[in-house]
Amino acid sequence: MDQKPYLVLIDADTRRRAQISHALGTGIHVEPFESIGELGNTFHPDAIALVNDAEDLVGSLLRELADAGEWLPVIAYSENPTTERIAETILAGAMDYMTWPFDATRLGERLSLVAKRAAGIGAVRRREVSARKRVHxxxxxxxxxxxxxxxxxxxxxxxxxxxxxxxxxxxxxxxxxxxxxxxxxxxxxxxxxxxxxxx
CATH class of the missing domain: 1.10.10.10 (Winged helix-like DNA-binding domain superfamily/Winged helix DNA-binding domain)
Structure with a gap:
């Protein structure tokens, strides 16, 4: 990535949020949130969301973004996800899925990959989300x-x-x-x- 990545981290587990934020150090700007409600509706234009896939948190975020006419590239993660769960989450709109625990190097690689893919499809996805909101x-x-x-x-x-x-x-x-x-x-x-x- 050309510029410092901006990561929105959503995870109800305080300890895991701290572990991820600490592991990433100074190379990536991390904004940790306990819930979607805490996130609000203002996003950094180049943000990528890293979301713990518990209690349909990823699906809820994607639906709330769509309802607001917004789009944000999302990477989901959880411990021991099933193949079916990964497929469901990707089909719902997440751009990637990681298995926890992961290290900063692995996450950095995935963020770079998602940022490149998001740059290519971000404008199209935002236009699609906005159009669906208008048709709705x-x-x-x-x-x-x-x-x-x-x-x-x-x-x-x-x-x-x-x-x-x-x-x-x-x-x-x-x-x-x-x-x-x-x-x-x-x-x-x-x-x-x-x-x-x-x-």
Missing amino acids: KLTRREREVLSGVASGLSNRLIGERLCISPRTVEIHRANMLNKMGAGHTSEAIRIAIDAELVD
Whole structure:
């Protein structure tokens, strides 16, 4: 990494937090937190979260970040994780998984790897999270209209597909644009694509 890594450490175990913080010494800036609630919603732009995978802490963090329209690269860790648990956590959005105990050298290597991967996908992930948050504001019917619009269907064809009138489609379409903060249809389509609502 070109600059000093910035690590957000979330672990309810005081002793383990201290061990990890101490082991990393001065090479990595560590901000230790006992819980997600203590973390708040302000993140260093280059932060990587190292999170103890206990009581679905990793999943909770990923969901809270998504709800806030934020994204943060996450490395999960625990003692004796099962292969299934590692796979579930990675599929939920963590970028890496480590087995505790680990040493500072090993963690430093993983942080470098995750930072490089995050630099490549960070902007895409942030855009995706933001888009999903905007789409989440829509009603089911407005999402259906958005999907139709993004598929290139006219108001008449969307109406036929949804068994509603073209005028009703227009009303849903206007509401959809307003809720999403989209100035025009092409912007709404881009948001739908970013949210993976359409291919």
